[in-house]
Amino acid sequence: MSAAAGDPRLAGARRAPRRRMRLSWSDPKLRTIVWQVVILGVLAAIVCYLAANTSRNLSARHIATGFGFLAQPASIPIGETLLSWTPSVDTYGRAMLIGVLNTLKVAVVGVVLATIWGTLIGIGRLSGNWLIARLTAIYVETLRDVPVLLQLLFWYTLLNALPGPRQAFHPLPGVFLSNRGIKIPLLEWQPSHIWVLLAAVVGVVLTLLWRARAARRQAMSGTRPAVWPIGLLLIAVFPVAVWAALGAPFALDVPALRGFNFRGGGTITPEYAALTLGLVVYTASYIAEIVRSGIQAVPHGQWEAAAALGLHRGFVLRHVVLPQALRVIVPPMTSQYLNLIKNSSLAIAIGYQDIVSITGTMLNQTGQSIESIALVMVVYLVFSLSISAFMNWYNAHIALVER
Amino acid sequence: MGSSTTAATAGATPARQRPSAARIGPAAWLRANLFGSWASSAATLVLLYLILRAGWSFIDWAVIRAIWQVPAGAHGPDTTICRQAQGIGACWAVVGEKYRFILFGFYPYAEQWRPALVVALFIALFIVSGVRRFWRRELALLWIATLVAIGVLMWGGVLGLSYVPQNQWGGLPITLILATFGLALAFPLAVAVALGRRATSLPAVRLLCVIYVELIRGVPLITLLFMASVMFPLFLPQGVDIDKLLRAQVAFILFAAAYLAEVVRGGLQALPKGQSEAADALGLSYWQKTRLIILPQALRLVIPPLVNTFIGFFKDTSLVLIIGIFDLMKSGTVAIAEPAWQGLSSEIYILLAVIYFAFCFSMSKYSRNLERTFGRARNR
Amino acid sequence: MSATVPPSSDEPPAILLEHVNKWYGSIHVLRDVNLSVGRSERVVVCGPSGSGKSTMIRCINRLEAHQEGRIVVDGTELTDDLRSLDTIRREVGMVFQNFNLFPHLTILENCTLAPIWVRKMPKAEAEALAMDYLIRVRIPEQANKYPGQLSGGQQQRVAIARALCMRPKIMLFDEPTSALDPEMIKEVLDTMVGLAETGMTMVCVTHEMGFARQVADRVVFMDRGEIVESGTPAEMFGNPQTDRLKLFLSQILRGH
Numbered sequence A: 001m002s003a004a005a006g007d008p009r010l011a012g013a014r015r016a017p018r019r020r021m022r023l024s025w026s027d028p029k030l031r032t033i034v035w036q037v038v039i040l041g042v043l044a045a046i047v048c049y050l051a052a053n054t055s056r057n058l059s060a061r062h063i064a065t066g067f068g069f070l071a072q073p074a075s076i077p078i079g080e081t082l083l084s085w086t087p088s089v090d091t092y093g094r095a096m097l098i099g100v101l102n103t104l105k106v107a108v109v110g111v112v113l114a115t116i117w118g119t120l121i122g123i124g125r126l127s128g129n130w131l132i133a134r135l136t137a138i139y140v141e142t143l144r145d146v147p148v149l150l151q152l153l154f155w156y157t158l159l160n161a162l163p164g165p166r167q168a169f170h171p172l173p174g175v176f177l178s179n180r181g182i183k184i185p186l187l188e189w190q191p192s193h194i195w196v197l198l199a200a201v202v203g204v205v206l207t208l209l210w211r212a213r214a215a216r217r218q219a220m221s222g223t224r225p226a227v228w229p230i231g232l233l234l235i236a237v238f239p240v241a242v243w244a245a246l247g248a249p250f251a252l253d254v255p256a257l258r259g260f261n262f263r264g265g266g267t268i269t270p271e272y273a274a275l276t277l278g279l280v281v282y283t284a285s286y287i288a289e290i291v292r293s294g295i296q297a298v299p300h301g302q303w304e305a306a307a308a309l310g311l312h313r314g315f316v317l318r319h320v321v322l323p324q325a326l327r328v329i330v331p332p333m334t335s336q337y338l339n340l341i342k343n344s345s346l347a348i349a350i351g352y353q354d355i356v357s358i359t360g361t362m363l364n365q366t367g368q369s370i371e372s373i374a375l376v377m378v379v380y381l382v383f384s385l386s387i388s389a390f391m392n393w394y395n396a397h398i399a400l401v402e403r
Numbered sequence B: 001m002g003s004s005t006t007a008a009t010a011g012a013t014p015a016r017q018r019p020s021a022a023r024i025g026p027a028a029w030l031r032a033n034l035f036g037s038w039a040s041s042a043a044t045l046v047l048l049y050l051i052l053r054a055g056w057s058f059i060d061w062a063v064i065r066a067i068w069q070v071p072a073g074a075h076g077p078d079t080t081i082c083r084q085a086q087g088i089g090a091c092w093a094v095v096g097e098k099y100r101f102i103l104f105g106f107y108p109y110a111e112q113w114r115p116a117l118v119v120a121l122f123i124a125l126f127i128v129s130g131v132r133r134f135w136r137r138e139l140a141l142l143w144i145a146t147l148v149a150i151g152v153l154m155w156g157g158v159l160g161l162s163y164v165p166q167n168q169w170g171g172l173p174i175t176l177i178l179a180t181f182g183l184a185l186a187f188p189l190a191v192a193v194a195l196g197r198r199a200t201s202l203p204a205v206r207l208l209c210v211i212y213v214e215l216i217r218g219v220p221l222i223t224l225l226f227m228a229s230v231m232f233p234l235f236l237p238q239g240v241d242i243d244k245l246l247r248a249q250v251a252f253i254l255f256a257a258a259y260l261a262e263v264v265r266g267g268l269q270a271l272p273k274g275q276s277e278a279a280d281a282l283g284l285s286y287w288q289k290t291r292l293i294i295l296p297q298a299l300r301l302v303i304p305p306l307v308n309t310f311i312g313f314f315k316d317t318s319l320v321l322i323i324g325i326f327d328l329m330k331s332g333t334v335a336i337a338e339p340a341w342q343g344l345s346s347e348i349y350i351l352l353a354v355i356y357f358a359f360c361f362s363m364s365k366y367s368r369n370l371e372r373t374f375g376r377a378r379n380r
Numbered sequence C: 001m002s003a004t005v006p007p008s009s010d011e012p013p014a015i016l017l018e019h020v021n022k023w024y025g026s027i028h029v030l031r032d033v034n035l036s037v038g039r040s041e042r043v044v045v046c047g048p049s050g051s052g053k054s055t056m057i058r059c060i061n062r063l064e065a066h067q068e069g070r071i072v073v074d075g076t077e078l079t080d081d082l083r084s085l086d087t088i089r090r091e092v093g094m095v096f097q098n099f100n101l102f103p104h105l106t107i108l109e110n111c112t113l114a115p116i117w118v119r120k121m122p123k124a125e126a127e128a129l130a131m132d133y134l135i136r137v138r139i140p141e142q143a144n145k146y147p148g149q150l151s152g153g154q155q156q157r158v159a160i161a162r163a164l165c166m167r168p169k170i171m172l173f174d175e176p177t178s179a180l181d182p183e184m185i186k187e188v189l190d191t192m193v194g195l196a197e198t199g200m201t202m203v204c205v206t207h208e209m210g211f212a213r214q215v216a217d218r219v220v221f222m223d224r225g226e227i228v229e230s231g232t233p234a235e236m237f238g239n240p241q242t243d244r245l246k247l248f249l250s251q252i253l254r255g256h
């Protein structure tokens, strides 16, 4: 502690006396310890009592504890899966993994769409056009005040009320809307497509490099070379050129009616569509309010000061207003994302097989209720904690420096 | 030169009307608000077209081609005309036939005035609690009295009321019971947890509170309800059995308390530190300080967000449908499961949405009013 | 009145307002305002609250649009044309009552943002320029702090430096000291006096009579949307002609 030794305040200073605890009820430190011991003790006693009951109940019902059942083959029929699934062959563990992936499938798509849709609605509420402002306000008011479960059921019935495959709606070539879900054409993957993808990646990288160069040029000479035409060229035109150079390999797997059902193409099931649509429409009503108040939180003076300096609207929005609005927007927005993920567990009500629904089936089949529910909770906790960890980091990262 | 308006013309230049006629009046309003620019005009026209089309087809379905009554058949009402009209006109007859069932479930038909009275009591309780003049200690007594009265009315068995077991309850009273009892019991727990989370001198208690709040807020309500329906029975000693509604209620209280605790904590944090220090300086003990100085102010600060949280719980009660409790939502879905009425879900969903909306909208309107009055008081 | 004539009448005025009228909805807030400000002239605008001082000064750099009359700034007439807007905004700097610094940017970044993006200045040059002005307003040591870390007086001096970094020909001040504590008012006024000595054309809304006496070539008194009286500080304060100005001055003096 050489630095401390030179501190003039330490000259002739004495150490603060250590507090000694007295064995008396008027000693605050002792009191807090006693309080905590009492509270923890009562709680521990309750937990022990419940645990004892539980183990007695479990043994009476001949239910083994532990997670061994995850390795057993599961006879759950799973309709929609991103991994291969064979009932009665694959294990419960794999079924749960499929459930997690199905939840993520809803969550990721839902979060992206809800953000876009909610932002549009939120900006609409600030619109100078009276009709847009009123309509978006009504949208927000109405959807927030009706339970999301009811909305999900509504969308699900609506999608199921679509006509059968033979009378399917046919809004775009290759797209069919029927009570079997939404059929869409899929691009048939061909080996040469990899080069197109690669070209796109190269395009993005080159654009980023060009942008960095533009920033350097600006710092040096003051003039900033335009970025977007080069970016457009590199990201859009270049991959298309590569594709054309390879002979324009292209084939679509278009769904077509065969008998009573469709063949080929990709399917968006009514369950998935209803769940995602319902969650997006509902969550967007909250996101809209967050976006609106975020934009309104930036004082009008900021716009004026920037305008008085000769900066243009788009630039001001991008460099002055948005950075400030985001500080207000991001924290509540993350909690809406979390809500969307948690609400995706309502999948069970309309028969989409997410983690909760698959675990529910597993629970019924195996009777391992404690383990199953604990597993689901852990999955959600991992989602929640990682998102809030990100949020804390972000908040610390962008916090405004105050006096 | 401009400043010739000096001593001689001390009187003000008279205010003039704005030039160009179309600056005020309806035409000006339309120009400013609907046709302000090219893009705005286009948006207005497109939206108007869509609204008129959608509005017309809705009115066509819901009013013009709607079926309001069905003839009686051999076995109950004859719903063939509804079936034929499906997709063309609404069948509001289902509402007329089923509203008692949707509102009150399997509660004995002759006794349904009791749940109806309970609903009225709940609404009256909410309204009275919303009036700021009544925010006094007596309000807590009123709550207790009303909740007891509600219990008596629902169960009966005393005062000459016939006994109705809980498994026959259903519909709107269940929803209101879950939400209201949930809030009333979760609230004290939430305050305790919020205080515990801020008790710096009790690290163990603090940790416990943090774990509780983060755990509950990290998982969906549905997993807690599952826990209540399949795990709680395992916790109890053999032979003891508590009914499903009560278990769901417990899960709901635990759930609500975690969210409310965060709201209360927000209020505690918003309170300036000087308040606590001033109370300490006056020699108040921790409990006196908390009860007399901190909580009254902190809770007042968070009343609007508390109301918003309550709206959330009210909507969330609908989730008990998934574990088979007979709330409003469940009775609605059961009503249309009957073969005669099958497929009439839109009508019922609209009815349910209107009921939920009526409750939630009035609460949110109220909360916004409060926010405004509070904001005004603080700015003054 | 002789004082209303700009000092050298052969040169075109820096700012010219002719019969300017403005309405908010149906409220008539600027009533036939005529004003001409010569190059290097310093004009102080005063008047009771709500008299349209801010509105007038904001019309000069078109933060507000007028509906009737003509405003010519530095030879450019203000119209809906975006190009004229760009020119004006470059040549006219403005300082606001509540500073309006960008809280997410450092002091230096606040000062260099517009020179880099509007004047297309190389970064190093913009920073050197900014430091130059920060030294002039006597806070170079704060360059890498954020606005939230500065006192009100310091923030206002940064706001002045930020406007000056665009090398404007005209500076507008809208009550630059009225959001400040008394001890900070002096530091900001000193900065403004220093600026006046460089020969900058200034239009300043303020009730600081000492400042007006010290630097103003002309004082303009506004009431209810019109210019009621104008003249040299000595004439205006020593020998007010109208009852409205007398009343206003008595209120100001009692307030101080």
Ligand SMILES: Nc1ncnc2c1ncn2[C@@H]1O[C@H](COP(=O)(O)OP(=O)(O)OP(=O)(O)O)[C@@H](O)[C@H]1O
Pocket (backbone or CB within 6 Å): C024, C027, C029, C047, C048, C049, C050, C051, C052, C053, C054, C055, C056
């Ligand atoms: N955006 C606006 N919309 C409607 N009316 C406005 C607006 N801005 C100002 N006004 C009105 O115009 C009049 C002049 O306002 P202005 O701000 O120019 O006054 P001021 O002289 O600067 O007053 P102060 O000394 O209080 O700043 C006032 O009556 C004010 O209410």
Ligand SMILES: [Mg+2]
Pocket (backbone or CB within 6 Å): C053, C054, C055, C174, C175
């Ligand atoms: Mg003003």
